[in-house]
Amino acid sequence: MRIALQSLALSVVLLTGCDELPQIKRYTLVTSADGKVYRVDNKTGAVHYVSPDGMFLLSEGTPKLRQGQYFHLEDGKFLKYIGNGQFEKSDYAVQRVK
Numbered sequence: 001m002r003i004a005l006q007s008l009a010l011s012v013v014l015l016t017g018c019d020e021l022p023q024i025k026r027y028t029l030v031t032s033a034d035g036k037v038y039r040v041d042n043k044t045g046a047v048h049y050v051s052p053d054g055m056f057l058l059s060e061g062t063p064k065l066r067q068g069q070y071f072h073l074e075d076g077k078f079l080k081y082i083g084n085g086q087f088e089k090s091d092y093a094v095q096r097v098k
Contacts, residue, residue, distance in 0.1 A: 024042065025042060025084070026041065026042055026043055027039050027040065027041055027042065028040045028042055028084055028085035029050070029085070030085040036049065037049075037050040037051075038050065039055060040065060040085050042083070042084065045065045045066055046058075047065065065081045066081065067081060067082065067083040068080065068081070068082075069081050070090075070093040072093070077089055077090065077091055078090045078091070078092065078093040080093070
């Protein structure tokens, strides 16, 4: 019983001090070069196309964006997804091998 009360008291102290936690945006809107708008779920990596008719989940076969993932472009260069709807262009790709 005493351990349960101590745990409860510790939980209350910790939770009251946690009001300054950083908020991470769940969704990011990204506009492509041709003006199309996409919503990226920063938690799952799911991408939706946003149109006047609504939002459409891109096919399940569409790769989900993962931070650090590279995409090979037609011009031979690479795009690295750095998170929060941002990409970094590179002449080469470097990935860790597990």
